[in-house]
Amino acid sequence: MQQPLQAPAVDRTSATLHGVVRSAATGEGVPRALVRIEGNADTGALTDGDGRFEVPGVPVGPQAVQVFRPGFLDETAEAESPAGDGTAGVPHDVLVAAEMPDVVFTLTPACTIRGRVDLSTGDPAGGIEIGLARRVVTDGRAIWQASGFSKTRSDGSYHFGGLADGQYLLYTTPTLDTEPPAILITPGKTAAAQRWGYASVFYPDAREPSGAAKITVAKGEEAQANFTLTREPFQTITATVSLPQNMNIKGAGYSVEILDGSGHQLPYPAQYDQATNTAQAALPDGTYSLLVSSNPMPAMGGPAHPTPLAVLVDFSVAGRAITSLRVPLTATISAPVQISVVRTGAETVQTQNERVAIMVSPAGGANHGGTESGWIGGAEMGEYAAGAATGPLETNYMAPGAYWVHTYLPGIGLCESSFTAGGASLGREPLTIGLSGATAPMELTLRDDCAQLTMSLPDNLAGIAAGEERFFTVYVVPDLDFTRDLRPVILRPSTSRTFTLAGLTPGNYRVYTFAGNVRLEYRNPAALAALPNPGQAITLSPGAQSGLVLEAPAQ
């Protein structure tokens, strides 16, 4: 094929990028927005009063462009990348050529949630911490993710600005009414020390996140959320910590946490007092668990990684201090993950160096088969086990609770066949870790007859000569249970028309193609069923190298 002739020009190596930045809410131009060319060309310009910009001297070729303006968000380049890996968002891909059309970028005005806190005592409500959680989709599940804290000003007012469109909930962090310069109480004197505080409240007035009102904001809206906090007694809980016999872990740190009845960590402060070997907390009336754990330091002649110690005690607070708790720390156990590999002989890659990593993230409470976690947080991953894919794998101690399992197979020779605990599929239900670290027997089955799928954009989807390049996000969702996280594939007509996914478990799949940036709730069958686009069904046979031309939606 013959190369197209380039038009003669004075400067063929650079061009002027020009266009307008508009508000998604009003369609009007946004003044003083920064259009920035990334990379070597590192340059940019601010828009004028009409939102128009002109950046001269931009090298010809594909350029990554970011658009900023305080008080606005670029929905195309959301703060989180679709890969969910914490990297910067997707910038605008602009193909710069000598003859540039006007390029239009759209910014969405940021939303604000503001309000004030009133205290039942009538005292000024300064310094009360408010937590903000946003409904986000991460690893195919919708969760409420903590997305910021703000302290009330001295007049009791607070606000969260710069928010993206979405659903939010708000809660207060528990606080003592006043903070004397000491927090620990002399053991035995807890009855003589009265304290008051404000319990954690989910807006408007719930004690549990399930009772929280969801606040939906979009396109620069401003929502108001006021709290009234009622002062109540905070009782002192003192628990005496003891170690297993013949064990001396002097110098070890202790971690003390207060959990609710379902095992979620609560934001009540708890301290370990080394002088008296006690754990102390101040709590309003309610039912709680106290979790004390310790990671002993390696001792001379001892194991390099001594077994962590832990203990969990349930108790109720009802109008008086509790001093009788005894918390004997006991050694935890490592629940092994059994791994079996189904060999078909189809595989050509040597599997000896295949490795597997198993991560876990806290799951919501009673969340069987559901996808919406009832709890805030849940995005933090912890390494549970890692090693050779021939197993069995030792696991790291995790605090008791329910966890979603994420399996990583960095090579391409093996793929996940099933992962169960006590026969239950971990792709469908969270793993329950008991107090000592015990779980139902875990079995990970891998197979070596993985398939691969090459996806390509349709031929009728032409690339462009100049201007902003659209992109597509593709999810390849298995019809079977799986614990690996799906990475979306980004395809662009001019620069990356095809992509090959390898290491796919043979079976039925649905392939969803979206215009732009989409975080798909791929673990929620109801969310998938509700999509306007049913996806393309494809069956991958063992060892197959299949191809698929994507059905790209119009933009």
Add this chain to the structure above:
Amino acid sequence: MRGLAHIRISRIWVSLGIVCLLAALEPACAQPAAGAVLTGPYRIAGTVVNAITGEPVRGAMMAILTIQDSHIFASTESGEGGRFTLEHLPAAKFQLTASKRGYSTSFYNEHDGGYNSAIVTGAGPGAGEDTGNLVFKLTPSAVLNGVVTGDGGDPVEGATVMLFEKPRGHEPGAKIGQAGTAMTDDTGAYEFADLSPGEYMLAVKAQPWYAITHSSIGSGPTGGPTGETEAQAALDVAYPMTFFDSTTDESSATPIALAGGSRQQANLSLHAVPALRLEVNAPDQQEGKNAHPRLRQSIFGIEIGTGGEDVQYDDRTGKTEFAGVAPGPYELTQGDPPRVLEMDATANQQVDPDAGVPTVTVTATLRDTMGSPLTGLMTVTLEPVDGGGAGATDPSLIPSTVPFLVQPIVQPVSGSSFTAPVVAGVWAVQVQGQNGAMPVLSLMAGGQKLQGNRITVQDQPLSLIVTVSASTARVEGFARRSDRGFAGAMVVLVPRNLAAIAELARRDQSDSDGSFALLDVAPGEYTVVAIQDGWDLDWANPAVIARYLPDGTAVTVKDSRDHEPDRRVLLSDPVMVQAR
């Protein structure tokens, strides 16, 4: 006594690791068995009043803390008329504290420096203050807030607002100190709540959100004569350090006086100016020696982190470039041994490798009073001394030009000697051991003995022998007047050699029974004086303190060979409390 006053304990458990060594002597150590209710015969009671208005304060949390480990022993809330009572207490010494929203948490009768009067129960009749009828003055907090705006009135988000407080009291060598840092929110607003009354200064450091800085080192296009295209230059801007009331000149900064309970607004506006590039040609002189130039910024004599500058090193040419630099005063350290250049950056410039003044190496050996080398972990601090001796300068005076290396040089020392590059000037040597301050008694330089802890560094390397007191004593006694213990007096331990007052003097506040303890006292001869209402005195000025000495109590603290810290020296005679 001196308490935890200025340590705001957050929800982090701080290990205090206290052992009850003095169990036989301190009644509070003999604690009843765990689980027992309070059964003692004593009480602590009184009223809480607003320190400004004198009105009673209801609903204040009144807690008594154990002296040994600062645990809450008992607490209650003030009621009608601000009255509070803590009953059934054993005979012991407690720190009494009050806290309430909107007020600064404080200890009983607290004075600057964390001095306060502990309450002693069961001290007997005529022991001193009536612990059943205390008046606790609680100061309402002051609030300072405002909005930071940029060009065109746009709010500046993420600006660092730094609050500085002029020194209160008359601690020798007291300087202006940083009192807080706040970040502006998306509306440009900041707030400092919970401030004590005092005089404050504000400074703001921020970067224009749209700034794109360019370095001429490394990759990048070359356009105009400066290597930047016109479009790039338009965005290569910075906000200079800006002081209240919107001035970029530190000496024109306006102080903000805050009274207890007051609310004040202080808005600042920033103006973006072209950012500067500073090129430094200071190649590494020795393999493996990191002699990268450093740019430092100080305000009110306190080094603050530089930020916003883009630093590029060109390893090939040994050139360093600081890009995106806001105009203003900086201290540049370059070369090895380092040279220090005080500069007022107003334009792009190349810094000559010979610019600035050279530092000289000061080597010091630490000895105890017997001449033996010291062992163990210590920290040696060289503090620049500006102007004359203590008491001769107004400590709140802000230098109009930043002196050379205004920062203290802090050297952790393991073993008995240390080395530091130092610029010419007068420096005070301070030594901190594991058990507290180790007073510097004398310095020997070039065979000459100097009293006190000051050295004058000129252009020659200096070798010092620093004699410190490894053994320290704790001088305890009672302040009395008319045969009664006297609470709240300022107690000063004055060295016989008044010239050493800045280094060797110690202070305390007498407790409710008149008892006091002066800590970290070096061997030597002293006079202990107790002054009623003495807290506003410029006590470190020899001329001021001299008139109290004739009625003071002499004490000699003997040296001890075994480096024992905290040796107890009990004054058998009470110290007479003198009127101010």
